[in-house]
Amino acid sequence: MTSYKELGLVNTREMFKKAVAGGYAIPAFNFNTLEQMQAIVQAAVETKSPVIMQVSKGARNYANGTILRYMAQGAVEYAKELGCENPQIVLHLDHGDSFELCKDCIDNGFSSVMFDGSALPYEENIRITKQVVEYAHAHDVTVEAELGVLAGVEDEVQAEESHYTKPEEVIDFATRSGCDSLAISIGTSHGAYKFTPEQCTRDPKTGKLVPPPLAFDILHEIEKKLPGFPIVLHGSSSVPQDEVDTINAHGGKLPDAVGIPEEQLREASKSAVCKINIDSDSRLAMTAAIRKHFDEKPGDFDPRQYLKPARENMKKMYIHKIVEVLGSNDKL
Numbered sequence: 001m002t003s004y005k006e007l008g009l010v011n012t013r014e015m016f017k018k019a020v021a022g023g024y025a026i027p028a029f030n031f032n033t034l035e036q037m038q039a040i041v042q043a044a045v046e047t048k049s050p051v052i053m054q055v056s057k058g059a060r061n062y063a064n065g066t067i068l069r070y071m072a073q074g075a076v077e078y079a080k081e082l083g084c085e086n087p088q089i090v091l092h093l094d095h096g097d098s099f100e101l102c103k104d105c106i107d108n109g110f111s112s113v114m115f116d117g118s119a120l121p122y123e124e125n126i127r128i129t130k131q132v133v134e135y136a137h138a139h140d141v142t143v144e145a146e147l148g149v150l151a152g153v154e155d156e157v158q159a160e161e162s163h164y165t166k167p168e169e170v171i172d173f174a175t176r177s178g179c180d181s182l183a184i185s186i187g188t189s190h191g192a193y194k195f196t197p198e199q200c201t202r203d204p205k206t207g208k209l210v211p212p213p214l215a216f217d218i219l220h221e222i223e224k225k226l227p228g229f230p231i232v233l234h235g236s237s238s239v240p241q242d243e244v245d246t247i248n249a250h251g252g253k254l255p256d257a258v259g260i261p262e263e264q265l266r267e268a269s270k271s272a273v274c275k276i277n278i279d280s281d282s283r284l285a286m287t288a289a290i291r292k293h294f295d296e297k298p299g300d301f302d303p304r305q306y307l308k309p310a311r312e313n314m315k316k317m318y319i320h321k322i323v324e325v326l327g328s329n330d331k332l
């Protein structure tokens, strides 16, 4: 048993309370590699932002759970080395799909876990979420639950269609499950292809897809039912079109990749939404920098030569999100 407290990590309780009260959102960046972790920590320290580093089941399979845990511990020490006296870093399990997986993470240094029972029948979702909450709270770990289904693909999480969260269910769900925060479905979506061209309109000037707006009416209804309760948005990458264009200009093939416009995320950050998950944008920033580098310098073969610009590009993106979209800068 390794408590996250020994690793210098924090849970989300105080962080979310401040974010809801302050009208900003905490960035939740997924990571699988050293370069992503370094870029996340550098961006958080430079902007004085709290940060959630999250790991999906797929990331644990890819990078190994033990290594990721020590990377999170390394992130705390690295932040201190960069001059941050009191780093606020959460290690979070993204889309835990069983009690056993959540327990394993809690026993191995995670400070926050998500149990995603959104695909289960309602009562089953409550039952397992509650089981996770009881174990987690005994270890002062916070729990995110999910109600409503997001469309898209994220590692092993996949759904064809979205089902918006029903506001009439949230009080019952939050009360009976005991969860600390709730991921809702209001039109965000996993992956770099969040919407099909049929769901979008096209900007006549650029020819780019314009996605349908988020269901802010549902968000506001949920806020009214659960005043001050921390709300989470998954699948909230913006899929920056300059990165997509760079990828496509250097041999890539991502036609019609489309995300959530940043103005909408900016608006959501000011509400009870206090955690916004961003994964695809980091993948795109990394891939764009690497493709460009290979194209321009085909003789390079030292991974540091192309991973360094990749890391810089991700850091730039993380800083942009923190300062220009979520507003979590200068909160340490």
Ligand SMILES: [Zn+2]
Binding pocket: 094, 095, 154, 190, 234, 235, 277
């Ligand atoms: Zn997700």
